[in-house]
Amino acid sequence: MKKRGPVSQFIEHNFRHFNAAALMDAAKAYEKHLDEGGKMMITLAGAMSTAELGVSLAEMIRQDKVHIISCTGANLEEDLMNLVAHNHYKRIPNYRDLCPQDEWELLENGFNRVTDTCIPEEEAFRRLQKHIYKLWKEADAEGKRYFPHEYMYELIRSGVLEQYYQIDPKDSWMVAAAEKNLPIVVPGWEDSTMGNIFASYCIKGDLKPSVVKSGIEYMVWLADYYIKNSSGKGIGFFQIGGGIAGDFPICVVPMLYQDLEMENIPFWSYFCQISDSTTSYGSYSGAVPNEKITWGKLGIDTPKFVIESDATIVAPLIFAWILGQ
Structure with missing residues (x-):
């Protein structure tokens, strides 16, 4: 039997019912899936990188517990922003009490708020911008094209960001991913700060x-x-949150089966979603997994789990179980 650390022992002893039991069941099924030779995709929505999920996700990547990631453009870049500008971030524990004037003053001082955390524009966005612009420009001059995450990987591997590092790089999931050359898909990258910056250069005629x-x-x-x-x-x-990070990649199965007529293509073989979106009218994020059967994404026998809770609490606990911590 696998040796369990104190976090895993605590979860197994205490998490017995409701969402706690769903967490335990999902973690055990994730582990079983890997033990039987399966691979796992993790999808990152919301602001998981700003929430510093890299502290636990990076180790999952290093230990080959995740094989491919789908994430928003924001999560792709915000892990690097935290890496190079962490000391300049501003935490606001009483963010629920802010009035419009308080929010305006944050903007005036160069801060963009994500719940209880404010990202410093100059140190984070602009620090990355000047370096990634050079990569875009070089590719343009050479007639080359790359995916968004490939430019980010090149930034990391080149070492140009190391002068700015303000956290231990072992806590950056993007650093771990670059070291592993982990496959990443970034649907809707245009809806991100770097995507907007890139668009601005295109509008000015500086880039194609x-x-x-x-x-x-x-x-x-x-x-x-x-x-x-x-x-x-x-x-x-393994879906964290909702939105395009999950919607986009899960559709690859019905596309292969229905549109490319690959009748023997297998369904996703495990499904878990961590979400605080309750079941509602027309909400994809609030849809129960069985609805995905009707869309040709999951099979009748696919292990399915929904944990209705805060992903910043749940995901690190599941990762701790997988890692035996």
């Missing part, structure tokens, strides 16, 4: 939009990845 590969190209790449990796135990789907 084609320098950064598109979301359609991500889907084409993901289709090839899924075909090559879904045999045997298959690929599981």
Whole structure:
């Protein structure tokens, strides 16, 4: 039997009912999936990088407990922003008490608020901007094109950011991902700070939009990845939050089956969603997993779990179980 650390022992002893039991069941099924040779995709929505999920996610990547990530453009860049500007962040524990004037003053002082954490524009956004612009410009001059995450990987590997590091790089999931060359898909990258900055250069005629590969190209790449990796135990789907980070990649299965007529393509072989979105009218994030059966994403026998709670609490606990901590 696998040796368990104190966190795992605490979870197993205390988490017996309701969302706590769902957490325990999902963690055990995740582990079983890996033990039987399966792979796992993790999808990151919301502001998980600003919430410093990298503290636990980076180790999951290093220990091969996650094999591919789908994330928003914000999560892609905000992990690096925290890496290079952490000391300049401003935490506001009483954020619920802020009035419009308080919020305006934060903006005037160069802070963009994400719940209880304010990202410093000059030290975070602009610090990355000047370095990634050089990579975009070089690619443009050479007639080359790369995915958004590939530019970020090059930033990390080049060492140009090391002068700014303000946290231990072992707590950066992007650093761990770059070291592993972990596959990443970033749907809707245009909806991010770096995406907006890139668009501004295109509007000014300084860069061509084609320098950064598109979301359609991500889907084409993901289709090839899924075909090559879904045999045997298959690929599981661990969704943190809702939105495009999860909506985009999960659709690769019905696309392959229905649109490309690959009748033997397997369903996702595990599904878990951590969400505080309750079941509601028309909300994809609030849909129970069984609804995905009707869309050809999950099978009748696919292990399915929903944990209705705060992902900043739940995800590190599940990762701790997987890592035996």
